[in-house]
Amino acid sequence: MSGHSKWHNIRLRKGKADAQRGALFTKLSKEIILAARSGSPDPEANYRLKMAVEKARENNMPQDNIKRAIARGAGGNGEREIDEIRYEGYGPSGVAVIVDAATDNRNRTAGELRFLFSKHGGTMGETGSVAWMFEPVGVVIVDPEGRSEDELTEAALIDGVVDVEYAETAEVYTEPSALTAVRDTLRAAGVKISGFHLGVRAKQKVSPQGEELHAALSFLEALEEHEDVQRVFSNIEVSEAALEALA
Numbered sequence: 723m724s725g726h727s728k729w730h731n732i733r734l735r736k737g738k739a740d741a742q743r744g745a746l747f748t749k750l751s752k753e754i755i756l757a758a759r760s761g762s763p764d765p766e767a768n769y770r771l772k773m774a775v776e777k778a779r780e781n782n783m784p785q786d787n788i789k790r791a792i793a794r795g796a797g798g799n800g801e802r803e804i805d806e807i808r809y810e811g812y813g814p815s816g817v818a819v820i821v822d823a824a825t826d827n828r829n830r831t832a833g834e835l836r837f838l839f840s841k842h843g844g845t846m847g848e849t850g851s852v853a854w855m856f857e858p859v860g861v862v863i864v865d866p867e868g869r870s871e872d873e874l875t876e877a878a879l880i881d882g883v884v885d886v887e888y889a890e891t892a893e894v895y896t897e898p899s900a901l902t903a904v905r906d907t908l909r910a911a912g913v914k915i916s917g918f919h920l921g922v923r924a925k926q927k928v929s930p931q932g933e934e935l936h937a938a939l940s941f942l943e944a945l946e947e948h949e950d951v952q953r954v955f956s957n958i959e960v961s962e963a964a965l966e967a968l969a
Contacts, residue, residue, distance in 0.1 A: 749952055750778045751791040752824035756806050758795025771795075773902070777917065802826040810853060811839050811846035814937040815930040818852040818957045819844070820922055825950040834948065842941035855957055856922035859884065860901025862894040862908060863917040880907050889962075891916060895923060924957030935960060 757771035765772040771792070778788050794804075805828055809821040825831040839846040860882075866874050871888040878886050882900025887893045896904045898920055905918050930938050938958055945954045 745947070745949060746781060747783055747787060748949060750774070750781060750783055751787060752804055753952060754778060754788060754791035755795040755804050756824055758792045763792050763796040769902070773918070777919075807831065808849070809835055809846060810849060810851045811844055812852065813839070813844035813941040813956070814842055815928070815934040817928060817930065817938045817941070818855050818924065819942070819945070820852060820856060820955040821945055821951055822953045823950045824952050831950045835945070838941075838944050838948065842937065842944060844941060855926065856924055856955065858898050859921060859923045860896035860898050860904065861919055861921050862896065862901065862905045862915060864892050864894060864908065865914040865916050866892050867914050877908065877911055877913055880904050919953065921953060922955050924955070927957045927959035929959050929961070
């Protein structure tokens with residue numbers, strides 16, 4: 723199962739939802755800026771931008787914020803340019819981590835992330851140091867809404883789906899090029915979509931226990947809360963029982 727997703731839900735129940743939401747618009751804006759810079763400023767002509775705008779709207783970002791982010795990405799307001807950077811390394815208990823960040827100050831972000839790795843007993847590595855452990859995927863995050871694992875898996879029998887991981891929030895993994903089509907098909911079938919993104923998935927996973935698990939999850943949480951971090955991927959796998967013990 724996807725332990726990281728369930729840990730995310732436990733954190734929300736602990737009262738971190740408001741703080742996370744405060745940082746969400748910043749992260750969404752950065753993704754729109756990067757997407758607009760990578761191609762056309764027209765979402766209909768730029769697949770990545772279309773996904774970023776849709777995600778922003780689904781999270782109730784004001785339309786004016788979306789327009790400003792697109793304009794900044796297209797170079798329309800003279801603000802400092804934002805760079806997209808991927809960091810790799812190992813956390814506590816040998817957990818492999820890939821961090822996607824967006825920043826207007828590469829040196830600051832690299833230094834701060836290196837500090838977080840070190841503080842939590844990890845090491846930030848060179849490009850490619852852990853990337854070989856992961857494969858590119860699309861991810862559709864869904865709310866099972868009472869569906870059993872078998873029922874959700876049956877609903878996800880769609881061309882382009884490669885796997886389903888079931889938890890309070892389930893994740894449907896797709897071939898990267900099939901992400902939007904799978905999301906739309908699931909939505910048309912009445913499945914509630916909570917989010918979607920392109921990312922990577924570990925080919926093999928590790929399952930730390932007890933204090934090692936707590937240390938690994940605290941490390942992932944610290945990375946996710948950094949203002950420049952867009953997304954964190956790891957090879958951690960956690961059992962339901964182990965997570966409930968931490969709740």
